[in-house]
Amino acid sequence: MNEKNPNGPRLTSLSHGGGCGCKIAPGVLSEILRSTTAMPLPPELLVGIETADDAAVYKLNDSQALVATTDFFMPIVDDPFEFGRIAATNAISDVYAMGAQPIMALALVGMPVNVLPLSVIGKILDGGQSVCRAAGIPIAGGHTIDSVEPIYGLVAMGLVHPDHIKRNADAQVGDVLVLGKPIGVGILSAALKKEMLPDDGYQAMISNTTKLNTAGPDLAKLKGVHALTDITGFGLAGHLLEMARGAKCTVRLNWTEVPLLPGVKALANQGCITGASGRNWQGYGSEVSLPSNFSSVEQSLLTDPQTSGGLLVSCAPDSVNDVLGIFKQHGFDHATVVGHVEAQQKHGLVVDQKAQA
Numbered sequence: 001m002n003e004k005n006p007n008g009p010r011l012t013s014l015s016h017g018g019g020c021g022c023k024i025a026p027g028v029l030s031e032i033l034r035s036t037t038a039m040p041l042p043p044e045l046l047v048g049i050e051t052a053d054d055a056a057v058y059k060l061n062d063s064q065a066l067v068a069t070t071d072f073f074m075p076i077v078d079d080p081f082e083f084g085r086i087a088a089t090n091a092i093s094d095v096y097a098m099g100a101q102p103i104m105a106l107a108l109v110g111m112p113v114n115v116l117p118l119s120v121i122g123k124i125l126d127g128g129q130s131v132c133r134a135a136g137i138p139i140a141g142g143h144t145i146d147s148v149e150p151i152y153g154l155v156a157m158g159l160v161h162p163d164h165i166k167r168n169a170d171a172q173v174g175d176v177l178v179l180g181k182p183i184g185v186g187i188l189s190a191a192l193k194k195e196m197l198p199d200d201g202y203q204a205m206i207s208n209t210t211k212l213n214t215a216g217p218d219l220a221k222l223k224g225v226h227a228l229t230d231i232t233g234f235g236l237a238g239h240l241l242e243m244a245r246g247a248k249c250t251v252r253l254n255w256t257e258v259p260l261l262p263g264v265k266a267l268a269n270q271g272c273i274t275g276a277s278g279r280n281w282q283g284y285g286s287e288v289s290l291p292s293n294f295s296s297v298e299q300s301l302l303t304d305p306q307t308s309g310g311l312l313v314s315c316a317p318d319s320v321n322d323v324l325g326i327f328k329q330h331g332f333d334h335a336t337v338v339g340h341v342e343a344q345q346k347h348g349l350v351v352d353q354k355a356q357a
Contacts, residue, residue, distance in 0.1 A: 011075035051169040051246035054094040069094040072153020084127020086209045090308035091154035096213040097230040099166040099220025100158030107142030110151035164220045166228035169246025171314035175341040181310025184264030191272040209308040215330040224319025231309035244348035253339040276305040291353030
């Protein structure tokens with residue numbers, strides 16, 4: 001079965017929510033941000049919080065812009081090394097999602113030092129370090145605190161040419177949507193916590209969540225790519241809606257084409273669904289049009305929080321083959337066309353149906 005931590009309590013037993021399922025619900029987050037006071041913004045700030053994009057971007061000169069982001073969360077798995085790998089991969093993903101090349105990271109570490117052995121904490125940090133080595137960047141510093149729940153993540157920074165920045169808000173009517181990774185991580189993590197996840201499901205989850213989205217910079221250089229983001233805690237529906245809101249359009253999702261991680265539908269039918277899925281739907285469900293025969297399980301998959309999920313590309317139709325080719329070059333064999341962009345309608349997201357087998 002799935003490897004557990006032999007030198008202390010299960011990591012997932014110490015967290016009230018794991019991975020990107022820890023995110024504050026979208027409806028609550030909107031209220032929080034609405035109450036904040038806007039500050040004057042310098043012209044060099046090319047991307048801020050206005051469209052809930054993946055990272056901030058600050059122009060340094062005519063050929064370089066700095067991309068900065070941070071992401072951290074509680075354990076989604078019990079193996080400390082794998083938890084570190086997943087958290088680091090997830091944090092760096094936002095740099096790739098802006099079309100940038102990572103250059104360095106800072107570690108964010110909060111640990112219950114009286115509960116977890118120092119050797120376990122060390123393995124978490126080793127896992128993050130291994131991913132940064134794979135991305136070709138150093139962990140140049142960070143900050144640690146004594147925390148009630150284990151928390152790990154990174155501040156990640158990268159560089160991109162200002163002309164190659166890809167926002168989540170620049171989709172165009174007529175664009176085709178391509179998804180780089182299968183979904184279902186939240187379902188698998190819920191099954192793991194209930195000790196219902198088989199070994200092959202566990203390996204699929206680890207493989208999916210520790211695969212760096214290295215295709216981002218190459219995708220960003222394609223003129224036909226108009227918008228780019230990654231799928232994380234708000235689920236596929238939530239991040240499609242962010243794209244739709246930013247571009248003032250409607251996105252149409254062909255549900256039958258959405259790739260799923262192996263076994264997730266059966267596990268969802270057995271009740272392995274995260275609480276974040278329901279909170280996501282509560283936050284944005286009024287903006288989604290579903291087919292009449294769309295099941296509650298499929299709705300849970302549509303809103304399932306992804307940890308270190310795939311890139312979502314909005315591109316011109318004549319660039320689809322190039323986009324799929326770049327994904328394939330980077331080892332994303334499940335990348336597929338999942339929908340397209342239409343003129344703005346009543347709903348930001350329209351799901352076309354026919355239940356998946």
